Amino acid sequence: MKVVSLLILALTWVLSASATPAGVSTSHTMPAAMVVALTKENQMPADSFRAIADGVMSWSGGTMAAVVIEDPNGICAIYRYQDGRLDLPFDGVPCRFLGPPTLMSDRKTALPDVVFAVELFVPNRGGMAKHKVAFYYDAEKNAYCESQSLASWYLLGNRALAPDLQDGHCVAGSE
Helix, strand or coil, rough: CHHHHHHHHHHHHHHHHCCCCCCCCCEEEHHHHHHHHHHHHHHHHHHEEEEEEEEEEEECCCEEEEHHHHHHCEEEEEEEECEEEEEEEEEEEEEEEEECEEEEEECCCCCEEEEEEEEEEEEEEEEEEEEEEEEEEEEECCCEECCCCHHHHHHHHHCCCCCHHHHCECCCCCC
16 A cells, blocks of 8 residues: 555656646747737748747746747747747757757746757857757746856756856846
């Protein structure tokens, strides 16, 4: 009986750890208002870009999307849309997403960090390198803010030391 109880407890923990946290959702498609803003801002037709599979992440205040722009050079971008404002915190050429964003709870905050893994061309290396783009939730602004310090922390940081989030950039106008 103890073994069964332990197995049930372990299964419950695994299922709860892999579930999307309350207040955050992922999907394949961007909200229509975000698509309209993207086409208007970039003056390109809607069929020239697409969100990657499970690459759209939403919370009560906005949406982030990992977008591939149809171009032979391999352009990838991460857009944020909040309160009718579109923001481009990351783009790269050549670049490719290494999968959907990962929701990370390593820092044990109210909402998880959102980490995108990309392969990006680095000119001084003359080739592609793995890179992370990371966002943390700022409750005062109800916004996800991009932080290179947090990205470095997830890429190779010492988990015993907290990342310095002073470099955070939120959606234009929410700061």
